[in-house]
Amino acid sequence: MDDETPEDLSPPEKSRAMRYWQANLRIVSILLAIWFVVSYGAGILFAEALNSIKIGGFPLGFWFAQQGAIYVFVILIFVYVAIMNDIDRKYGDETELD
Amino acid sequence: MDVKTWTFIIVGVTFALYIGIGVASRARSTKDFYVASGGVPPVANGMATAADWMSAASFMSMAGIISFAGYDGSVYLLGWTGGYVLLALLLAPYLRKFGKYTVPDFVGDRYYSNTARVVAVVCAIFVSFTYVAGQMRGVGVVFSRFLEVDINTGVYIGMALVLVYAVLGGMKGITYTQVAQYVVLITAFMIPAFFISLMLTNNPIPQLGFGGELAGEAGARIAAGQSISLLDKLDGLHVELGFSKYTDGTKPLIDVFCITAALMVGTAGLPHVIVRFYTVPRVKDARSSAGWALLFIAILYTTAPALAAFARTNLIDSVNEARYSDAPGAVEKADQKVVPAWFKTWESTRLLAWVDKNDDGIVQYRAGVPFDGNPAVALDENGKPKRGKWGEWLLSNKPSPSPNELYIDRDIIVLANPEIANLPNWVVALVAAGALAAALSTAAGLLLVVSTAISHDLVKRVIMPDISEKHELRIARIASACAVIVAGYFGVNPPGFVAQVVALAFGLAASTFFPAIILGIFFKRANREGVVSGMLVGLLFTGAYIVYFKFLGGTPDQQWFGISPEGIGTVGMLLNVAVAIGVGSRFPAPPKDVQQMVENIRLPEHKDEATPTSNFRFGH
Numbered sequence: 001m002d003d004e005t006p007e008d009l010s011p012p013e014k015s016r017a018m019r020y021w022q023a024n025l026r027i028v029s030i031l032l033a034i035w036f037v038v039s040y041g042a043g044i045l046f047a048e049a050l051n052s053i054k055i056g057g058f059p060l061g062f063w064f065a066q067q068g069a070i071y072v073f074v075i076l077i078f079v080y081v082a083i084m085n086d087i088d089r090k091y092g093d094e095t096e097l098d
Numbered sequence: 099m100d101v102k103t104w105t106f107i108i109v110g111v112t113f114a115l116y117i118g119i120g121v122a123s124r125a126r127s128t129k130d131f132y133v134a135s136g137g138v139p140p141v142a143n144g145m146a147t148a149a150d151w152m153s154a155a156s157f158m159s160m161a162g163i164i165s166f167a168g169y170d171g172s173v174y175l176l177g178w179t180g181g182y183v184l185l186a187l188l189l190a191p192y193l194r195k196f197g198k199y200t201v202p203d204f205v206g207d208r209y210y211s212n213t214a215r216v217v218a219v220v221c222a223i224f225v226s227f228t229y230v231a232g233q234m235r236g237v238g239v240v241f242s243r244f245l246e247v248d249i250n251t252g253v254y255i256g257m258a259l260v261l262v263y264a265v266l267g268g269m270k271g272i273t274y275t276q277v278a279q280y281v282v283l284i285t286a287f288m289i290p291a292f293f294i295s296l297m298l299t300n301n302p303i304p305q306l307g308f309g310g311e312l313a314g315e316a317g318a319r320i321a322a323g324q325s326i327s328l329l330d331k332l333d334g335l336h337v338e339l340g341f342s343k344y345t346d347g348t349k350p351l352i353d354v355f356c357i358t359a360a361l362m363v364g365t366a367g368l369p370h371v372i373v374r375f376y377t378v379p380r381v382k383d384a385r386s387s388a389g390w391a392l393l394f395i396a397i398l399y400t401t402a403p404a405l406a407a408f409a410r411t412n413l414i415d416s417v418n419e420a421r422y423s424d425a426p427g428a429v430e431k432a433d434q435k436v437v438p439a440w441f442k443t444w445e446s447t448r449l450l451a452w453v454d455k456n457d458d459g460i461v462q463y464r465a466g467v468p469f470d471g472n473p474a475v476a477l478d479e480n481g482k483p484k485r486g487k488w489g490e491w492l493l494s495n496k497p498s499p500s501p502n503e504l505y506i507d508r509d510i511i512v513l514a515n516p517e518i519a520n521l522p523n524w525v526v527a528l529v530a531a532g533a534l535a536a537a538l539s540t541a542a543g544l545l546l547v548v549s550t551a552i553s554h555d556l557v558k559r560v561i562m563p564d565i566s567e568k569h570e571l572r573i574a575r576i577a578s579a580c581a582v583i584v585a586g587y588f589g590v591n592p593p594g595f596v597a598q599v600v601a602l603a604f605g606l607a608a609s610t611f612f613p614a615i616i617l618g619i620f621f622k623r624a625n626r627e628g629v630v631s632g633m634l635v636g637l638l639f640t641g642a643y644i645v646y647f648k649f650l651g652g653t654p655d656q657q658w659f660g661i662s663p664e665g666i667g668t669v670g671m672l673l674n675v676a677v678a679i680g681v682g683s684r685f686p687a688p689p690k691d692v693q694q695m696v697e698n699i700r701l702p703e704h705k706d707e708a709t710p711t712s713n714f715r716f717g718h
Binding site for chain 2: 017020021024028031032035039040043044045047048051055056057058059062063065066067069070071073074076077078080081084085087088091
């Protein structure tokens with residue numbers, strides 16, 4: 001299938017760069033989906049429904065809006081850092097991209 | 099020692115520290131001045147970003163706002179932290195890869211247009227000055243409250259200090275000063291929070307006590323033998339007094355959604371935040387320093403809502419149905435509680451006021467405003483403040499029909515915390531130093547954006563491209579000195595509309611910078627014509643909506659779909675993107691070299707592109 005994509009007509013390092021970019025976009029979209037779900041989903045749109053569930057003394061929707069979402073944000077960035085460092089190593093080291 | 103002596107000592111020591119750091123790390127080149135030569139370690143950059151970002155408002159006002167807004171205050175918590183995820187994933191690494199120094203640099207080069215560059219410069223300067231006026235005022239207010247000097251004197255002291263380390267040190271001086279300022283401000287914020295959490299829930303960690311049961315010294319009294327969680331008790335008190343539940347929202351869902359989005363995107367689009375990611379050596383450091391920044395910010399941002407709930411519970415419990423005076427005539431029931439000592443201290447600052455509407459000598463705190471406007475003290479014929487029957491300050495305001503008798507300014511929540519928790523005087527002094535650190539660090543970061551926008555983006559890139567390095571550095575210093583003076587002017591003569599203008603700053607950052615940068619990175623076909631039109635549409639639409647509702651007397655029922663001016667930046671951003679793509683498709687694609695540049699910022703970083711850690715060689 002790859003043979004049919006126009007990128008494949010370019011030199012090999014070009015398609016390598018393309019694959020790096022695709023991998024990057026995939027990770028960013030997954031992490032942003034989680035970002036959206038915890039803040040706008042759990043913290044806002046479904047907060048009222050979630051408030052009927054209690055964790056400790058917190059109504060769950062309220063907890064997401066004032067605590068949980070922020071913790072998840074921090075984790076998301078560090079996960080992104082770790083994954084990207086991995087991908088950078090994979091694509092960056094072996095390629096001569098100049 | 100009294101509070102004032104302690105404040106002199108602690109504030110004096112921290113100021114000496116900031117100046118020392120500023121002198122030790124003074125800038126020797128323009129690259130030092132603009133981006134600290136791109137040699138700041140990511141953890142240090144994270145701390146500096148956190149101090150840069152957390153302003154006098156975050157430190158002094160945010161917990162107070164949440165305390166009175168309950169769930170509705172979440173928009174600030176989510177908005178001002180969630181933006182860092184966007185920064186880390188969508189902006190910081192690519193802008194670092196692009197190199198150069200500023201946001202207008204990127205906009206100008208990516209859209210091969212000096213018009214776009216100049217529009218970006220104007221927006222950057224406007225947004226930064228909007229912000230900085232509030233910071234300088236904040237410095238003055240803290241000085242006047244804790245050291246009893248004139249507010250204006252406080253502003254001058256703050257100006258002098260920023261002048262020394264920002265003009266001398268540039269980005270390099272500012273960065274390391276901000277690291278110290280972060281440490282000061284977070285310590286000052288956390289110490290009272292630990293103690294208050296302990297008092298109310300018997301758990302020193304505020305984030306955990308927040309969801310815990312009432313226990314401990316004050317908590318047990320409030321619970322009155324019941325085993326009940328703090329938030330349940332608070333919800334109950336709220337309902338009892340006629341407020342809506344603390345943990346429930348009252349704003350329309352679409353508005354909460356739009357405000358949160360506008361604040362997030364605005365945060366990610368603010369030039370003084372973005373520029374911090376140019377200061378680290380490598381692309382991977384730009385990513386991780388965004389993570390560190392958010393971690394350091396989150397410490398304060400997850401504590402603030404806990405503090406808000408503690409303070410709210412404690413406030414209602416200690417003030418409502420408390421006797422104002424313990425003079426014999428005022429005693430009706432022997433066991434009636436008396437208002438705490440801080441009540442009267444803050445009454446004298448007008449941040450708190452009481453009108454005894456039913457003449458019973460007891461404070462009734464209910465939903466609704468107690469009277470019209472801000473408290474104005476009634477004066478007798480000698481110009482002395484008039485005191486009422488119980489010794490309270492009388493006001494000239496017209497009382498409202500609501501049974502509520504109490505006016506409380508939101509800023510009290512953080513500033514009065516140490517007194518409320520009976521903490522020693524040095525803690526009060528530390529809070530003053532923390533508030534100053536928060537205001538000064540933000541002011542310095544903003545002033546640097548202004549001076550860089552002038553000396554680099556305008557003079558070097560547009561007006562005099564052949565200027566020498568030495569000359570440019572001198573212009574940068576002069577520009578930052580002028581910026582400090584202008585900021586000081588606004589601090590002394592605050593425009594009455596500072597609070598409204600902040601909505602404008604975020605709205606404009608959201609509807610201009612953010613889409614232009616995102617499209618520039620992720621949409622190779624984005625061209626000059628499209629993006630400039632998009633920015634203009636975003637600017638005009640958002641600006642007009644905010645000006646109409648904030649300055650021209652627009653009423654809430656005229657708002658579109660119930661979206662308040664604070665949230666309209668979200669709509670402006672979507673319009674910007676739609677116009678940029680729509681208009682752009684009718685014009686040619688960007689030139690080959692620009693497309694090449696976009697390809698290049700998307701590639702993994704090459705070893706040679708990183709800034710060398712030693713200062714012997716420049717990366718560019």
